[in-house]
Amino acid sequence: xxxxxxxxxxxxxxxxxPAYNEERLIGETLRAIxxxxxxxxxxxxxxASIDNGAKAVEIIVxxxxxxxxxxxxxxxxxxxxxxxxxxxxxxxxxxxxxxMARGSILVFLDADLGSSAASFPLIVEPVWAGQAxxxxxxxxxxxxxxxxxxxxxxxxxxxxxxxxFDPAAPLSGxxxxxxxxxxxxxxxxxxxxxxxxxxxxxxxLGYHVQECEASFSHRESGRDLRSWLHRGKQFSxxxxxxxxxxxxxxx
Numbered sequence: 001x002x003x004x005x006x007x008x009x010x011x012x013x014x015x016x017x018p019a020y021n022e023e024r025l026i027g028e029t030l031r032a033i034x035x036x037x038x039x040x041x042x043x044x045x046x047x048a049s050i051d052n053g054a055k056a057v058e059i060i061v062x063x064x065x066x067x068x069x070x071x072x073x074x075x076x077x078x079x080x081x082x083x084x085x086x087x088x089x090x091x092x093x094x095x096x097x098x099x100m101a102r103g104s105i106l107v108f109l110d111a112d113l114g115s116s117a118a119s120f121p122l123i124v125e126p127v128w129a130g131q132a133x134x135x136x137x138x139x140x141x142x143x144x145x146x147x148x149x150x151x152x153x154x155x156x157x158x159x160x161x162x163x164x165f166d167p168a169a170p171l172s173g174x175x176x177x178x179x180x181x182x183x184x185x186x187x188x189x190x191x192x193x194x195x196x197x198x199x200x201x202x203x204x205l206g207y208h209v210q211e212c213e214a215s216f217s218h219r220e221s222g223r224d225l226r227s228w229l230h231r232g233k234q235f236s237x238x239x240x241x242x243x244x245x246x247x248x249x250x251x
Contacts, residue, residue: 013057013124014103014179017078018093019111023069026061026111030077033059033109036118060100061111062093070111090173091188098182107176113216122214123176133181133207136167136199137174137214151234155196158242162249163203167211171195171234174216181207185250192234193241200242201250 015033019026037057061078063071065087074081082096094108105127109117126132155170173195184205189197202209 012103013105013107014097014101015057015059015107015109015120016094016097016101017059017061017074017109017111018064018090018097019061019066019070019074020064020087020093021066021068021070022111023066023073025114026070027073027077028114029109029111029117030059030061030074032113032115032117033120034077036120039118040121040124058101058103060097062097064088064090064093089191091190091194094194095188098179101179104179105176106179106182108173110173113174116215116217119215120174120176122212123174126210126212127176127178131208132210134175134177134198134202134209136169136172136195136209136211137216138169138211139172139174139214139216151192151238154235154242155238158238158245159196159199159203162242162245163200165199165203165209167199169211170199171238174214177202181205187250189237189241189244191237191240193237196238197241197245200245204250 017026017029017033022029041057058079059077060080060082061074063074063081063083065084071081071083080100082100084093084096097108098106105124107120107124109120123135123137126135152171156167159170160166171192175195175198177198181202185198185201187197187201188194199209
């Protein structure tokens with residue numbers, strides 16, 4: 001855990017990384033997060049010393065029932081690792097991470113970001129400075145051709161209709177949010193609808209949601225059968241989340 005100094009440092013920052021069978025990239029991702037923490041702490045004039053006290057950034061990995069070496073690979077870099085006995089999905093993994101977190105700011109990062117995970121301070125800064133309650137990362141354009149944007153358009157349309165917020169990156173999983181805001185929201189969508197539900201709930205509760213450019217990059221899907229099946233699951237999950245938020249709006 002790395003010490004930082006700021007008005008929020010008494011409670012710190014919790015970086016939550018949900019992971020399912022990510023042995024190939026999670027080590028590089030966590031190593032980059034550590035580098036980002038050290039760089040940020042140095043920029044702010046901190047000693048960047050290892051500290052078990054409250055003024056810290058902690059990394060929490062939720063191993064969502066992986067059958068590979070995700071746990072062993074992450075063990076060298078994470079402060080806390082929680083393992084689910086089987087895969088319950090991203091929403092459940094984030095919920096577990098939030099229960100373990102002690103920070104006043106929560107940061108959600110995907111396990112496959114690799115070296116680009118070091119960019120996480122870009123989404124933390126506006127929350128840290130009190131300029132936003134939640135910040136969503138807008139990722140660079142995909143390098144290789146993927147789908148036709150149907151899932152993104154559904155998510156964008158649904159978020160706008162249900163909250164009035166028009167997101168450029170409705171599916172982005174790289175986010176920073178105040179922990180008290182997350183506590184008031186109190187729920188995550190299921191599967192690939194997690195981010196859509198979180199945005200709708202935060203805006204409907206009156207919190208300030210902001211998007212910012214960030215140089216994250218992660219594993220891209222192509223146009224093979226597996227990729228199309230993946231998009232089909234995404235489309236279904238997003239549609240289900242939108243329906244649930246329509247039927248059961250947060251108060």
